[in-house]
Amino acid sequence: MLPAIALAQINPTVGDIRGNRQLCRACLDKADDRAEIVVFPEGVLPGYPAQDLLLERGFLRDLDENLKELAAGVDHRWVIVGTVRRGSSDGGRRQLFNTAAVLHDGKIVAYRDKTLLPTYDVFDEARYFTPADSIEPITFTLASGERLRVGLQICEDLWDTGYDIKVSNRLGEQGIDLFINISASPFRSGSFAERRDLIRAQVKQWGKPFVYCNLVGGQDELVFDGRSMVVSGEGALVRTGAAFQEELIVAVPEGKPEAGAETALRREVELAAAIKLGLRDYFVKTGHARAVVGLSGGIDSSVVATLAAQALGPQQVTGIAMPTTYSSSHSLEDAETLAKALGIHFKVLPIENLRTALLEALAPFFTGTEPGVAEENLQARIRGNLLMAVANKQGALLLTTGNKTELALGYATLYGDMCGALAPIGDLSKTEVYAVARHLNMEAGRSLIPRRVLAKTPSAELKPDQVDPFDYELVSPLVDELVINRAGRAELLAQGYEEELIRRIRGLTVTSEYKRRQAAPVIRVTGKAFGVGRRYPIVNRYEPIGKR
C-alpha cells in the first residue's frame, strides 16, 4: 500500500536561505504525521532562480549549513528538499548540481541530481550546473518496514522530448513504485495542461503513480503557479494543488479523480491571477507596499491600476492623471471614474505649463525646427518625472503600463511612459489586455474599468488628434506570430499578412530593441516574453524580407 505524501507547495524568497529553511521547518511541523514522505519544490532553499548568487562561495557554504540544520530536525519521515550542492572539484573545475537532497532521521542521507539542464528561453542552467553523473531510484523504508522504490527527478527531467537522455525511462526501467518530480516550473499560459499530459504519458508507460510538487510565487519576471499534482498509477488526477497560492497537500497517490481537478482555468483568468501574484510578490519581496500608476484614461493604465488595486489593496495605490492640451476631456473623466470604482487614491497634476517651460528652455535647440517626436517624448518624460517624484516621495514603486504589442513596436517613450519598477502587462498583447479587462469587470460583477475605455480608439494623446498608428486587431496577432512563434516571411504571407505590413512591423520590432534593453522587468505569462528569455542584439542589421 502506498503511503500518504505531503507536497509543500510553498513560496520561498531568492537568497533568503534562513527564511526558506524556516518555511520548510514550519511545513514539517504542520504536515499530517501520516505523511511519511514530505516533498518540497526544486530550489526551495536558495530560491529559484538564484542566478549568479550561485557563483558566490559564501552563498554555497550558507546553503550547506542550512541544509544540515534542517536535516538535524527531521524525524522518521523522508523529506525531499530542492537545493544546490557542490560536487568534488574536478581538476580545478567548479561543479555544481541542481539537486534533491533527501533528509531522514536527522541526516542528509542522499542526493539525486538533475540530469536535464534547461538552457533556453528564460533558463540558464548550463551556466551554473553540471548534469547528474548517474540516474538511480532511491529506496525509502517506511515505518511499516515496507520498502518503497522512488524514481526521484527534477523539473526538466520530465520534459525530455528535446534530449537524448530519457530520465523517466531510465528510472522506470530500473523498477520503481512511484515517480516524484520536484519542480520550479514557471507559469505560462497553458502550462498546466502540458505538465499534466507529460505526467500522464509516464504513468501510462510505467503504470506507476506520479507525484509532482511545484513552486509557487513571483521572482522578478517569473511567476510560479503551483498546481502540484498527484496522479494514480491508473492515470487518475487524485489531487491538484491550488493555483497561484501556497498549499500543503497531503494525499495518497491512488483512488479516484478529484472532482474538478482536470479543469484548466480560462486563459484570461490565468493571466490575471499570474500577474497579480507576480506583482504582489515583487512588492512584498523587495519590501514595498505602495504603488503609483499614471492614469491616461486608456485601456492599459486602467487594467494595470485594477490589477494593482486587487493585488496590493486599493488603499496602497495612487492613480495620477496628467493632462495637457492634447488630452481629450473623456480621458480625465474616465481616469477618475476608474479610480472611484477601484477605491484607489487619485490626483490630477496638469502638466501644460511644464511642457511650455521645457519647450522654452529648449529654445536654443528647438527654435525654427518642425515639431516631431522630440516634442512628443518631452511630454511623456515630464509625466515620467512627476510619477517617479511621487513614487520616491511616498517610498512607492511606479508601475509602467505598456503592453507587449507596444513594447514590440517600440511605441512607447523611453524614460517617459516606460518609467517604472515593473511592467505588469508587458507580456499581454493589446488583444489580451482587452480580454483581461473584460474578465476583471465580469469577475467584479460591475464596471471597474469604464465601458467607454473598452470602446474608444487607443491614442497616446501626445499631439493634436493623434490615434495609435496601428490597427491592433491586425497588428497584435502579427506581433505575437513574430515574437512568440518566430514566424518567418513565408509563413506570415501564407497566413494572409501583406508583405509591406510584415516588413514594417518586423522592422519596428528589430529597431526598438534598444528601448526594451532599458525597459522595466516584464511579468512573464506567455511562452515568449520580452526580457531575460529573449536575447536579441541591439546592433542587428538582419533583414530577411524583400530585396537582397
Next chain:
Amino acid sequence: MLPAIALAQINPTVGDIRGNRQLCRACLDKADDRAEIVVFPEGVLPGYPAQDLLLERGFLRDLDENLKELAAGVDHRWVIVGTVRRGSSDGGRRQLFNTAAVLHDGKIVAYRDKTLLPTYDVFDEARYFTPADSIEPITFTLASGERLRVGLQICEDLWDTGYDIKVSNRLGEQGIDLFINISASPFRSGSFAERRDLIRAQVKQWGKPFVYCNLVGGQDELVFDGRSMVVSGEGALVRTGAAFQEELIVAVPEGKPEAGAETALRREVELAAAIKLGLRDYFVKTGHARAVVGLSGGIDSSVVATLAAQALGPQQVTGIAMPTTYSSSHSLEDAETLAKALGIHFKVLPIENLRTALLEALAPFFTGTEPGVAEENLQARIRGNLLMAVANKQGALLLTTGNKTELALGYATLYGDMCGALAPIGDLSKTEVYAVARHLNMEAGRSLIPRRVLAKTPSAELKPDQVDPFDYELVSPLVDELVINRAGRAELLAQGYEEELIRRIRGLTVTSEYKRRQAAPVIRVTGKAFGVGRRYPIVNRYEPIGKR
C-alpha cells in the same frame, strides 16, 4: 616548408550576412596570392554573437545560402570561415554548431565544429550550440602538392582549463603540422597576454606553429580587439595583428620574433582604445553619427566627452551644461573649458526655473514634506529629459556618463543621469576613470580635461554643499573586489576592510540591482562588467555578513 597564411582580422556586423560575405570577398581579392590559406574569425558570417537570431530558421537559411555563394567564388586557396551550421535534426532536436567552414575550389569541402562552448559571464553558447561530435585535423593539399595537416579549432577550444576535453591535445595527438584557431574573443584588460600564453603553452607542448585569427569591432556591450597572432613552432611571436583595428595580415608562421610584438599595451591605453572602438561601432552600426553629453564639470562627463570627441569627431559631439542654484561656479567654467579644448559644440541650458515649476506642480504631494531624494532625483531627471530632447531633435544618441563604482553603489538617478543609449565608462572604476583622464591628457600633449577637474572633490551637486558620500580611494577598489572577484566577507576582512564598510557597500550593490536592470548597455573592458555577463536577481534577500 610552411605556406604563407592570410589572417583577415575584420569587423563584420551582426545580422548583416550579405555585407559580411562581401567583406570576406573583398579580403579574398586583396589577399596576397602567395597566401594559400586564408583565415577569417569565428562567426564572421552571422556576426558574433548573433544571439537569438540563431533561433530564426530564415536566418540560418540565409547563412547557408551566403556561405555557398562565398564558396562559389573561392579559387585554389583554402579559406576558413566562421559561421553557424545546422546539423541533422536528431529526434526533433534542434542542432546547431558553431563551426569553421572550409572552402576550396568553389565548394564547401568540410566543417570543423567547436567543441567547448563557453556558457558563463557574457557567453551563452550552450543556449544555441551542440558541441562537436568529433575532433579531427583537416588536410589541405597545397599547390606544390604538399599536404598540410591542420589542427583547426574555434576560440574556447584553446581555453580548455575548466573542461574535461582538451581539444588542442586531441588534435596534437593525431599528428598535425600547424594549429589554426579562429576566435571572437572579446577584449578585457589583460586578455592579450593571456591568449599569448595559452598559445605558447600549446606550441611548447607540440612544437608546432600556431595561427590565431581574432575578430575586431564593437557589438553592443562587447569589444573585440583583434591582435591576431602568428607563432612559430619555436614559440616566436612572428606577427601580431593591429589592436582595435582591422588588418589583413599575411605571414609565414616561422622565423624570428617581430620587433615590439610582445609589448602589451599599458592598461589605461588599452581601456581608452577599447572604449573608443566600442563607442564608434555602436554609432556606425546603428546608423548614428552625432552624440550628446551632459557636462557637469566633473571627471566622468569630461572623460566621456573626450572619448566621444575622439571616436566620432568633435563636430559630431554636443556638450550641454545644465546648472541649478546648487551648481558651483567652477562646474560651468570647467565644462566650457573642456568643450573648447575638445572643439565640440557647447550650450548652457539653465534648469533652475524648471526645477521650481516641477516642485510647484508636485505641491499636492510634496507640500509639508522634508526635502530628500525625491527632490534630488527631480533635477537629475529634468536634465535627462532635456538631454534626450536634444538628442531626439538632432537624431543623435545621448551618452550616459556613469562609472562602474557609481553603478555598483546605485549612486545615480534612474531616468536621470542614467539616461542614454550607451555607457562608455560604465565598466571603469572611479580610480580607472582618473587614470584614463590622465592618459588622454598626456596623449594629447595638453590639458583636454582641465586640471581642476582632475583635482576637485566629486559631487553630484543635487543639494547644497553636497559631496559624494564615498571615499573613492577606499570604495572604488572594494567595489572591484566585490563585483569582479566576488570576494567574500572573510577575504575582504583579511584585506583590511572594515566589517561595517563591507556590509554597507555590499548592501548598496545588492539593493541597486533594479537600477542596473534598466541601465544603458555598458562597454565591457574588464573581466566582469555590469550587464549581460552579470546576472543577479532583483529580488535578492541574501545577506552573507553579520547577524544570523
